[in-house]
Amino acid sequence: MNAFKLLSRSTNLRATAKSGVAPTTQSLPSQGEVRDPRVYGRGADTRLQGTKRKRGQQTNEDKPEDLGELDFFGDASTRKAKKQRDSRSKDPSDVHDDTNIPHINDEAPEDPVAGEEECRQILKTHKIKATKLWNPEDGPDETASKKKMKKKKNRIEEESTKKEKRKRAEIIPQPLTHFSQLQTRYHVHRKVCDNLGDQGYEMPTEVQMGGLPLLLDNSGPQIDLLSVAPTGSGKTLAFLIPVINAVKRERGRAGADHKEKGVKAVILAPTKELASQIVNEGRKLALNTGIQITMLRKGMKIGDQGTTDDRNGHNSQKSDENAEKGGEDEQDDHKSKPEMVVKADVIVSTPLAMVHALAGPNKTVGNLPTTTMFILDEADVLLDPLFREQTLSIWAACSNPQLRVSLWSATMGASIEDLAASQIADRWAALPQQETKTTKRAPLVRLVIGLKDSSIPSIHHKLVYAATEQGKLMGLRQLLRGDPAATTSSIGKGPSETAAPVLRPPFLVFTQTIARAVALHAELLYDIPIEAGGSSRIAVLHSDLSETARDNVMTRFRKGEIWVLITTDLLSRGVDFRGVNGVVNYDFPNSSAAYIHRVGRTGRAGRQGGVAVTLYAKEDIPYVKNVANVIAASERMKDVGQSDGMSQWLLDMLPKVSKRDKQKLKKGGVESRRTGKEDVKTRISTKSGYERKIEARRKGAVEGSQRRAKAEPQKTTNDVSDDGFDGFD
Numbered sequence: 064m065n066a067f068k069l070l071s072r073s074t075n076l077r078a079t080a081k082s083g084v085a086p087t088t089q090s091l092p093s094q095g096e097v098r099d100p101r102v103y104g105r106g107a108d109t110r111l112q113g114t115k116r117k118r119g120q121q122t123n124e125d126k127p128e129d130l131g132e133l134d135f136f137g138d139a140s141t142r143k144a145k146k147q148r149d150s151r152s153k154d155p156s157d158v159h160d161d162t163n164i165p166h167i168n169d170e171a172p173e174d175p176v177a178g179e180e181e182c183r184q185i186l187k188t189h190k191i192k193a194t195k196l197w198n199p200e201d202g203p204d205e206t207a208s209k210k211k212m213k214k215k216k217n218r219i220e221e222e223s224t225k226k227e228k229r230k231r232a233e234i235i236p237q238p239l240t241h242f243s244q245l246q247t248r249y250h251v252h253r254k255v256c257d258n259l260g261d262q263g264y265e266m267p268t269e270v271q272m273g274g275l276p277l278l279l280d281n282s283g284p285q286i287d288l289l290s291v292a293p294t295g296s297g298k299t300l301a302f303l304i305p306v307i308n309a310v311k312r313e314r315g316r317a318g319a320d321h322k323e324k325g326v327k328a329v330i331l332a333p334t335k336e337l338a339s340q341i342v343n344e345g346r347k348l349a350l351n352t353g354i355q356i357t358m359l360r361k362g363m364k365i366g367d368q369g370t371t372d373d374r375n376g377h378n379s380q381k382s383d384e385n386a387e388k389g390g391e392d393e394q395d396d397h398k399s400k401p402e403m404v405v406k407a408d409v410i411v412s413t414p415l416a417m418v419h420a421l422a423g424p425n426k427t428v429g430n431l432p433t434t435t436m437f438i439l440d441e442a443d444v445l446l447d448p449l450f451r452e453q454t455l456s457i458w459a460a461c462s463n464p465q466l467r468v469s470l471w472s473a474t475m476g477a478s479i480e481d482l483a484a485s486q487i488a489d490r491w492a493a494l495p496q497q498e499t500k501t502t503k504r505a506p507l508v509r510l511v512i513g514l515k516d517s518s519i520p521s522i523h524h525k526l527v528y529a530a531t532e533q534g535k536l537m538g539l540r541q542l543l544r545g546d547p548a549a550t551t552s553s554i555g556k557g558p559s560e561t562a563a564p565v566l567r568p569p570f571l572v573f574t575q576t577i578a579r580a581v582a583l584h585a586e587l588l589y590d591i592p593i594e595a596g597g598s599s600r601i602a603v604l605h606s607d608l609s610e611t612a613r614d615n616v617m618t619r620f621r622k623g624e625i626w627v628l629i630t631t632d633l634l635s636r637g638v639d640f641r642g643v644n645g646v647v648n649y650d651f652p653n654s655s656a657a658y659i660h661r662v663g664r665t666g667r668a669g670r671q672g673g674v675a676v677t678l679y680a681k682e683d684i685p686y687v688k689n690v691a692n693v694i695a696a697s698e699r700m701k702d703v704g705q706s707d708g709m710s711q712w713l714l715d716m717l718p719k720v721s722k723r724d725k726q727k728l729k730k731g732g733v734e735s736r737r738t739g740k741e742d743v744k745t746r747i748s749t750k751s752g753y754e755r756k757i758e759a760r761r762k763g764a765v766e767g768s769q770r771r772a773k774a775e776p777q778k779t780t781n782d783v784s785d786d787g788f789d790g791f792d
């Protein structure tokens with residue numbers, strides 16, 4: 064099948080008829096919305112049987128504190144305090160808070176309250192697991208004193224203390240099985256629920272089923288949360304709904320005239336693309352609520368912030384590998400722009416932009432005394448050594464003792480969890496005595512959806528051995544042609560290779576560095592026939608492009624004008640393209656987490672049929688096992704008969720990846736592909752070494768003659784150039 068047949072099928076019906084390309088029977092993510100956005104237990108009927116309640120009737124069970132029999136961590140005083148808060152917020156005289164106005168969703172389906180056993184069953188079906196990592200009932204938290212243990216023997220004590228302390232008690236939140244329960248059960252502001260309905264959201268995903276009941280409270284989240292949920296499973300809504308509702312509730316209580324100034328919530332994301340996407344989602348949710356959500360950009364300052372000395376100092380440098388790793392990309396030229404003061408309820412930012420916004424004169428660092436919600440999206444990247452100092456300095460700037468923190472990612476290693484837990488504990492320990500007397504420390508809860516740090520089971524994973532760089536280029540060209548052979552996995556044993564799903568545009572291609580993405584783009588630019596749109600169908604996106612150029616490429620890809628987008632890990636995290644049919648790892652990912660996030664750009668919101676093809680060469684073999692293990696785990700979660708299989712014998716044969724190799728790979732990717740380290744074998748080009756040598760010689764000759772021409776007096780036009788160079792042939 065040639066590229067024309069494949070790529071023109073969606074641009075010219077006649078061509079399809081002529082080319083006879085049968086419309087694909089393979090289900091594809093690009094075929095539009097799916098009814099069931101969940102990853103696990105799809106199609107399961109999660110209507111709660113429980114004890115029926117009359118339509119519109121508010122029963123005691125509605126209020127969070129009335130989940131007494133399920134109340135997994137509040138003691139009597141907490142429940143009583145919540146009851147007082149709730150009754151206050153429902154004061155009929157409170158004209159600003161229209162909680163009392165009949166809600167649009169009063170026609171909502173029955174919303175029975177389920178018993179613990181039924182909840183447990185639903186949570187099990189959808190692989191939702193919530194555990195408390197720390198709870199006021201557990202007594203003083205040793206975490207803060209962890210740092211005092213210095214010697215090795217203490218470390219052994221620490222381990223046993225940590226294990227003993229971590230009484231991981233499973234908690235059973237009442238799952239949110241329909242968005243209408245946001246109003247009937249959690250009194251989420253009507254306008255927020257209307258906006259959710261207007262966007263067509265009906266059924267909560269697993270992270271929303273488990274996360275929203277934990278975070279929704281009329282006075283704002285009452286817990287700190289670590290949430291690990293698969294890529295494309297709706298984490299953004301899971302943290303935006305509680306934030307917007309809490310700001311709206313507070314506004315209602317304070318009354319519009321006395322709207323308290325200052326930023327109420329800070330959301331951090333590792334890249335501008337992701338931050339911009341979160342702002343868009345948030346604005347759609349906050350429509351007509353009066354809530355301001357703004358993305359912090361270079362040179363912006365935050366209004367109404369306090370100031371503290373820059374005791375911590377912070378490192379605001381940018382590094383190239385930072386950008387490659389899906390890091391942020393701000394240049395340090397923010398000083399050149401006039402400062403714009405931002406006044407918003409919710410600020411979304413990359414760490415660097417926020418650090419610059421907080422930096423004051425004479426090394427003072429501003430603080431955010433009114434911020435009570437701090438959200439880290441892609442938290443494992445934000446707390447990775449590359450960003451850690453910036454992220455922790457922003458966390459420290461959130462000085463409000465009522466601060467609630469939530470961390471979100473599809474991958475969150477134990478070290479990140481421990482770092483977050485100790486940061487929360489240390490922060491509490493550092494609060495002034497009078498604060499801790501009047502403020503109750505929040506429980507720390509961990510919510511895991513499915514198998515932690517794994518890839519969604521709906522994706523078809525293919526590991527293809529290409530031996531050399533040239534082999535990878537050939538393999539990619541086969542994929543462009545839609546050649547089924549190109550997705551024949553070297554270590555998979557699909558039901559039959561011909562059944563192996565074919566990679567269809569639009570798809571993403573990931574390379575290790577910006578230079579390689581640019582080179583690959585140049586190499587493939589003319590592979591797509593003019594009739595199918597030619598070079599306009601393929602583009603490259605990386606952090607060295609201007610903001611305008613990046614926005615333009617993102618828009619064209621989202622519109623479906625671009626079919627193949629070559630990029631670096633800049634787009635591997637969080638960025639949501641609903642209709643991406645697949646992902647090609649042209650260069651091997653730097654870690655299993657990078658693999659999970661890259662391939663997670665497809666198969667989002669329950670879409671089926673996504674394909675992930677990973678090309679690997681000889682130099683990648685030492686690292687393949689990590690990715691193969693992720694694929695094997697994902698295959699095991701597939702429904703019976705759906706699995707593409709993973710040859711266990713080959714898995715066992717693959718060399719184990721040493722800790723040192725893992726760290727080296729994570730830090731800079733495969734050595735021979737690093738910028739400036741490439742050699743003839745790994746450089747991306749079909750020009751042979753000989754051709755490149757000739758070209759370089761010619762280029763040198765041209766430069767030499769240009770230098771001589773500048774040095775000598777102008778010759779008359781009929782003089783023959785004495786360097787014998789007569790132009791390119």
Ligand SMILES: Nc1ncnc2c1ncn2[C@@H]1O[C@H](COP(=O)(O)OP(=O)(O)OP(=O)(O)O)[C@@H](O)[C@H]1O
Nearest residue numbers: 100266267268294295296297298299473637639668
């Ligand atoms: N309840 C829902 N029903 C249908 N679609 C949903 C629902 N919740 C979220 N989505 C859609 O799912 C897609 C992925 O959502 P989102 O980007 O929040 O995923 P994520 O978990 O943050 O992914 P990642 O781990 O890659 O950041 C988005 O297009 C969003 O509109």
